[in-house]
Amino acid sequence: MVNRTPVIAIIGAGIAGLEAARQLSALGYKPILIEKAPVTGGHVAEWNRLFPDMSPAADLVQSLEAQTAKVRTMTSTEILSINRLKDGYSLVLSDGNILICQAVLFATGFHLFDASKKEEYGYGIYERVITNRDLEQWFNTRHDARIHNPKAMGFVHCVGSRDIKAGNTQCSKVCCITAIKQAIEIKEEFPDAEVYCFYMDLRLFGKKYEDFYIKAQRDHGIHFIRGRVSEVGEAIDGRVVVKAEDTLNGKPVKVTLDLLVLMAGIVCNPDAQHYAREIGVAVDDDGFLKSRDNVASITESSRPGVFFAGACTGAKTVPETLAEARSAALAIHQYLSKRG
Amino acid sequence: MRERIASHFDPFVIPFLIGMAFVLGYCLIAMIRVIAQLPKADRKRFLVSLITPKYIWINIRDIFLNCLIHVKLWKRNRVLGFMHSSIAFGWFMIILLGHLEVMLFVPERIHLFYYPIFFNYFVAETESTIQGSLLMFLMDFFLLMILSGIAIAIIKRFASRIVGMRRTTRLSLLDQVGLYSLWAIFPLRLLAESFTAHISGGSFLTIPTNWVFRQFLGNDLNALPTWWAYSIALCVFMCVLPFTRYMHIPAEMLLIPMRNAGIRIRHPRKGFALLEVYSCPGCGVCIDACPMSVRKANCKDCTVYLNRQLRRGNERRIEEISDKCLLCGKCTAVCQVGAQGPELRVAQRERRKYALSPSFAGINVRPMASAVVNGAGGESGGVLYFAGCMTQLTPSIRRATTSLLDKAGVRWQMMDPDGGLCCGRPLMMAGRSEQARELIAKNLEIIRASGCDTLLLSCPICYRIFKEEYALEGIRVVHHSVFFQELIAAGKLQVQREDGLKLVWHDPCELGRGCGIYDEPRAALAAAGEVIEAGKHHAESICCGGSLGSLTLSFEQRRPMVQNALDNLTVENPSEIVTGCPLCLATFVRAADRPVRDIAEVLDSHS
Numbered sequence: 001m002v003n004r005t006p007v008i009a010i011i012g013a014g015i016a017g018l019e020a021a022r023q024l025s026a027l028g029y030k031p032i033l034i035e036k037a038p039v040t041g042g043h044v045a046e047w048n049r050l051f052p053d054m055s056p057a058a059d060l061v062q063s064l065e066a067q068t069a070k071v072r073t074m075t076s077t078e079i080l081s082i083n084r085l086k087d088g089y090s091l092v093l094s095d096g097n098i099l100i101c102q103a104v105l106f107a108t109g110f111h112l113f114d115a116s117k118k119e120e121y122g123y124g125i126y127e128r129v130i131t132n133r134d135l136e137q138w139f140n141t142r143h144d145a146r147i148h149n150p151k152a153m154g155f156v157h158c159v160g161s162r163d164i165k166a167g168n169t170q171c172s173k174v175c176c177i178t179a180i181k182q183a184i185e186i187k188e189e190f191p192d193a194e195v196y197c198f199y200m201d202l203r204l205f206g207k208k209y210e211d212f213y214i215k216a217q218r219d220h221g222i223h224f225i226r227g228r229v230s231e232v233g234e235a236i237d238g239r240v241v242v243k244a245e246d247t248l249n250g251k252p253v254k255v256t257l258d259l260l261v262l263m264a265g266i267v268c269n270p271d272a273q274h275y276a277r278e279i280g281v282a283v284d285d286d287g288f289l290k291s292r293d294n295v296a297s298i299t300e301s302s303r304p305g306v307f308f309a310g311a312c313t314g315a316k317t318v319p320e321t322l323a324e325a326r327s328a329a330l331a332i333h334q335y336l337s338k339r340g
Numbered sequence: 341m342r343e344r345i346a347s348h349f350d351p352f353v354i355p356f357l358i359g360m361a362f363v364l365g366y367c368l369i370a371m372i373r374v375i376a377q378l379p380k381a382d383r384k385r386f387l388v389s390l391i392t393p394k395y396i397w398i399n400i401r402d403i404f405l406n407c408l409i410h411v412k413l414w415k416r417n418r419v420l421g422f423m424h425s426s427i428a429f430g431w432f433m434i435i436l437l438g439h440l441e442v443m444l445f446v447p448e449r450i451h452l453f454y455y456p457i458f459f460n461y462f463v464a465e466t467e468s469t470i471q472g473s474l475l476m477f478l479m480d481f482f483l484l485m486i487l488s489g490i491a492i493a494i495i496k497r498f499a500s501r502i503v504g505m506r507r508t509t510r511l512s513l514l515d516q517v518g519l520y521s522l523w524a525i526f527p528l529r530l531l532a533e534s535f536t537a538h539i540s541g542g543s544f545l546t547i548p549t550n551w552v553f554r555q556f557l558g559n560d561l562n563a564l565p566t567w568w569a570y571s572i573a574l575c576v577f578m579c580v581l582p583f584t585r586y587m588h589i590p591a592e593m594l595l596i597p598m599r600n601a602g603i604r605i606r607h608p609r610k611g612f613a614l615l616e617v618y619s620c621p622g623c624g625v626c627i628d629a630c631p632m633s634v635r636k637a638n639c640k641d642c643t644v645y646l647n648r649q650l651r652r653g654n655e656r657r658i659e660e661i662s663d664k665c666l667l668c669g670k671c672t673a674v675c676q677v678g679a680q681g682p683e684l685r686v687a688q689r690e691r692r693k694y695a696l697s698p699s700f701a702g703i704n705v706r707p708m709a710s711a712v713v714n715g716a717g718g719e720s721g722g723v724l725y726f727a728g729c730m731t732q733l734t735p736s737i738r739r740a741t742t743s744l745l746d747k748a749g750v751r752w753q754m755m756d757p758d759g760g761l762c763c764g765r766p767l768m769m770a771g772r773s774e775q776a777r778e779l780i781a782k783n784l785e786i787i788r789a790s791g792c793d794t795l796l797l798s799c800p801i802c803y804r805i806f807k808e809e810y811a812l813e814g815i816r817v818v819h820h821s822v823f824f825q826e827l828i829a830a831g832k833l834q835v836q837r838e839d840g841l842k843l844v845w846h847d848p849c850e851l852g853r854g855c856g857i858y859d860e861p862r863a864a865l866a867a868a869g870e871v872i873e874a875g876k877h878h879a880e881s882i883c884c885g886g887s888l889g890s891l892t893l894s895f896e897q898r899r900p901m902v903q904n905a906l907d908n909l910t911v912e913n914p915s916e917i918v919t920g921c922p923l924c925l926a927t928f929v930r931a932a933d934r935p936v937r938d939i940a941e942v943l944d945s946h947s
Binding site for chain 1: 733734736895896925926930931
């Protein structure tokens with residue numbers, strides 16, 4: 001079917017990159033995965049369990065890795081520069097190689113918002129304030145000095161999302177359900193702890209998400225307080241004092257907690273923005289890469305031969321990312337077939 | 341010397357006389373009005389200052405240096421300084437020398453208003469005497485000086501970048517009439533004097549031009565029309581003057597003594613404010629200075645346009661401009677006449693009627709007062725630290741400050757450990773000074789109860805109001821950057837210098853321009869690393885863009901201002917940006933590409 005093998009560079013070997021590589025290999029291409037980190041799997045590899053089935057994240061990553069074992073994968077490799085050629089792109093890699101390719105797939109994913117930028121929440125200042133990523137790592141490793149038999153704990157939704165002051169107006173999409181998932185998990189771990197969720201509004205759009213929400217309230221007694229946290233202080237014993245407004249009661253609330261988890265939002269990977277600018281691919285005003293069309297061709301960029309998969313165009317769930325990776329693989333296939 | 345015209349009169353002086361009578365009458369009435377509009381106490385203060393010898397001397401000196409020589413403008417931009425002082429000082433000297441000539445040669449005509457102005461038409465003089473040649477030389481010299489100034493003015497009008505101004509004001513129609521008539525006056529005077537030079541005498545400028553003209557025009561009939569034209573140009577200029585930006589010439593001469601007497605803006609349209617508005621020369625230096633003007637849409641929101649709208653009485657725009665301003669005070673810092681843009685805007689905001697005005701008079705501060713009494717433990721003296729509301733959002737500042745106080749062994753306690761009352765400054769900025777006063781009274785109660793001798797602030801917004809509006813006699817009000825600098829200098833605080841650490845200090849508006857503190861923070865930082873300067877610094881530092889001053893700017897609109905301020909700070913590529921204001925910090929942290937910390941954090945991590 002394919003006469004001469006065109007080279008396809010996939011930037012990023014997270015789940016989007018791995019899935020796209022798997023599909024492209026199945027179509028008979030020879031994609032090349034370029035990963036900055038020493039291991040593949042991206043953010044999902046750091047996660048413990050995935051909603052809604054609570055399946056282990058490691059299973060998904062391992063299965064993807066096993067299916068892409070034959071794909072040429074360059075880990076610990078950075079892209080120094082990327083240039084446009086007449087009918088393709090050239091990538092200068094940190095190992096000294098130059099990769100000439102006919103198509104580039106951005107599977108660059110996201111960056112977790114730096115929660116210390118919201119200084120009023122005290123991340124990096126107070127001992128007992130952690131992020132969603134820290135908690136997920138604790139689920140994996142069970143090692144974190146900050147988490148020690150908490151009696152009361154809280155989750156702050158929308159840290160660095162839907163926040164014009166933080167420069168991010170977009171919704172990070174997955175934090176609502178992640179917070180509920182983590183709240184349930186930690187409640188299962190410490191059944192005596194009181195758990196509070198401070199939210200603006202809950203966006204539980206996906207399959208079974210609403211069930212999680214009901215379960216959290218009914219079976220686990222997790223308290224949901226609608227209202228943004230205004231500030232976080234530290235009590236003399238090192239516990240954190242959270243001040244917020246309960247907008248349903250119309251009253252200010254103040255609780256003292258042993259642990260506060262900040263649901264850091266999703267922002268675009270700055271490397272992706274940098275590469276995109278180098279080859280003239282548009283960046284949207286929310287900082288994510290701009291698709292040619294947000295309805296009909298979300299995996300295609302404004303430039304021929306450049307494709308997107310996953311969170312580089314906006315916050316996405318795991319199943320959405322995988323579906324988009326397959327779709328991008330097909331789009332690349334069509335593009336390369338048409339060129340002949 | 342002989343008088344050429346037996347009747348000592350010619351009809352061409354009539355336009356000049358009309359213009360002169362009009363402008364003098366207008367200015368006299370305006371002056372009386374401004375003085376009458378002052379509050380009684382201010383008026384008395386001003387009138388007394390006019391007859392106090394010390395003030396008389398200061399006033400004369402300031403008027404000479406500012407109105408004629410334009411010293412402030414020279415310091416800022418030499419080309420513009422030369423342009424303005426050559427026109428103002430040259431013109432003044434021509435008028436002065438004209439009177440001198442009349443007094444010297446025809447003292448009996450001194451009562452004729454027009455004689456000194458048109459002296460060369462009425463009196464033929466010879467340059468053979470020392471007096472004559474000297475005076476004529478000086479007349480030509482100052483005329484040449486003015487003409488050179490006019491030449492620069494013409495270049496500036498069409499290519500402002502050449503003289504170092506990025507943006508300049510758009511002129512109204514009357515301003516243009518005033519401008520072109522002003523440009524016309526002096527070339528016409530040169531022509532008029534040149535045509536008469538072979539009769540009335542001249543010097544190095546007028547005699548050669550006279551010779552040139554006579555080569556192809558050749559008869560004396562040209563003289564009279566040019567004298568007419570000169571007189572008409574003067575008339576046009578003086579008749580439009582009160583309605584143009586040139587009103588700043590007479591207005592500034594009243595503004596300077598009034599400011600020296602310590603008069604402040606009390607009403608946005610009356611008295612001193614009115615005078616300030618009329619003193620605005622419309623030069624547009626504030627446009628480039630204004631932090632908002634990085635957005636082209638906001639270029640018309642700076643002080644020069646506020647003054648213009650106040651003169652026109654455009655209420656909608658006045659409100660809009662007054663509410664939008666960040667109150668950073670940079671326009672005042674660069675202004676040649678020292679027009680107080682922020683004060684004018686706050687006075688305007690104070691006129692607003694609110695449907696709801698919550699009162700703070702009912703707040704019970706007794707628990708807070710007794711907390712600080714207990715904290716003092718019966719001892720008087722010591723430091724009372726008021727961290728302020730902004731540090732609730734930037735807890736690292738509070739933490740670093742208290743840690744440094746402990747390291748230096750200072751006896752201190754906190755005034756607002758669990759959140760306190762607002763200092764009142766944000767309300768002041770919003771024009772709600774009555775409510776601010778209620779808060780001030782409450783806070784004073786707590787401070788007095790503590791028995792402290794030093795009030796320490798880590799927020800310049802609080803610092804400024806505690807210094808300016810609180811009656812805290814006997815208690816030292818100090819910003820933490822100054823306090824720590826003193827502790828370092830006294831050897832009570834040991835700070836380790838880190839090699840290769842390049843720190844840039846951002847002057848917060850309220851601390852720098854607001855309270856004049858520039859050097860102490862730099863001195864304190866020098867103990868921790870190398871201090872480098874931003875592109876614009878000290879009094880010209882650029883507002884971070886997060887200021888509480890603006891009531892209407894959105895975050896979207898502020899973003900380019902924040903970026904511009906950051907670009908200015910990072911021109912020398914510092915490894916860290918340091919500031920002394922929690923609001924600047926919170927604003928910068930979210931947009932900066934490198935660490936931004938408070939001065940207390942930097943010192944704490946190096947001690």
